[in-house]
Amino acid sequence: MIFLLEWGRPIGVGDINKYLKFPHSTLNSLIKRLTKKSILKWEAHQFVELQNEGKIVAEHLMQHHVILDHFFISALKIDAKDAHEEALRVASMISCDIIDKMQGQIKNCQLKPCKIYVDSDIMDKYH
Ligand SMILES: [Zn+2]
Ligand SMILES: [Zn+2]
Numbered sequence: 001m002i003f004l005l006e007w008g009r010p011i012g013v014g015d016i017n018k019y020l021k022f023p024h025s026t027l028n029s030l031i032k033r034l035t036k037k038s039i040l041k042w043e044a045h046q047f048v049e050l051q052n053e054g055k056i057v058a059e060h061l062m063q064h065h066v067i068l069d070h071f072f073i074s075a076l077k078i079d080a081k082d083a084h085e086e087a088l089r090v091a092s093m094i095s096c097d098i099i100d101k102m103q104g105q106i107k108n109c110q111l112k113p114c115k116i117y118v119d120s121d122i123m124d125k126y127h
Contacts (some may be wrong), residue, residue: 001039002088005058010047032079064091064099070109071102082127 003019004011017027031048034040039054050058063086072083 001034001054001058003054004040004048004050004063004093005062010049012047014047061091064096067099067103067106068094070106074109075102075105112127 003016011025012033017024020027022122024032031040031042034054035042038051039057041051067082068087069080071081072078073085076083078086100103
């Protein structure tokens with residue numbers, strides 16, 4: 001969902017896979033499940049897109065991600081790339097209470113929010 005939020009427009013399932021590298025069946029069942037919950041808009045052989053509700057949830061997860069990123073890097077001194085990957089993995093699993101406490105620990109952190117998913121080769125296809 002964070003990926004789709006960053007992407008910001010409809011995208012084919014195959015191209016999602018190029019970035020996220022989920023097993024094909026995992027991605028398909030995930031897309032179906034999120035479509036049923038009105039998080040995604042998708043029909044067979046059509047592009048996938050976040051619905052409004054999906055955007056709200058994804059923006060919230062993005063905040064979790066950024067706080068986790070900063071916490072891992074500044075408080076735990078974890079390497080930025082590892083911090084980012086770990087933060088993506090656990091963003092949806094950590095409660096808002098814990099995230100708030102982490103945020104309290106990183107008040108003066110100057111890091112910028114990361115953007116690593118979207119690079120140029122696939123981007124061009126959609127311009
Ligand atoms: Zn990150
Ligand atoms: Zn939260």
